[in-house]
Amino acid sequence: MQITRSSLDTAKGPADWFTGDVYIDAVAAAPAPSRVTANLVHFMPGARTHWHRHPLSQTVFVTEGVGLCQRRGGPVEVIRPGDRVLFEAGEEHWHGATPQRLMVHLAINEGDDDHDVVNWLEPVSDDEYAAGPTPEA
Template structure:
């Protein structure tokens, strides 16, 4: 067993992957053979990810606020504190805060054998999210 009492500093979400103000906190990246990665992601009102997908899917657990999620071809759906979202492997999707509120979620992914956790696509268009 290992207890980690410190972690890397919070870092801003890069503009090529996020619209608006987003902060990322890496919570867990255990050594091999584990490929688990866990982040706490803090979205300012209206901030969101670009379209993206994960090689082994993704679990989101909303810890505070109200957000929005959409899978390609599906409706935009509201998520709230206490909700868990499972996105299957290879599914293009985006998620972020609703326009009037902050939203924080825990994001859990499994890296591929090459270490890749996310394939990024284009930013989400305000006029037409899909």
């Protein structure tokens, strides 16, 4: 057993990965041979990831608020606490908060020497973001 005391500061999500205010808390980054990392990601209202893909898939588990997600070419979907979203390996997608509500999710990713955890692409345009449903509060 290993206990790691919280010593990392909350990180501001970089502008080349996110639109809006996003904050990241590291949860798990076990040494090799483990391939799993996990982060608690806090999206302020209107904030979202850029389009991206994960070579070995990604699961997000919503813990708070109301969010939106979309795979390239698919509809924008509303996600709420308790919802799990699996983005398949290589599937281009984005996720974030609704315009009126914050959203927090646990992002679980895999990566190894042959696969990056994530490949970042272009920002989600305001028109793409606004095309989603307007969820009830």
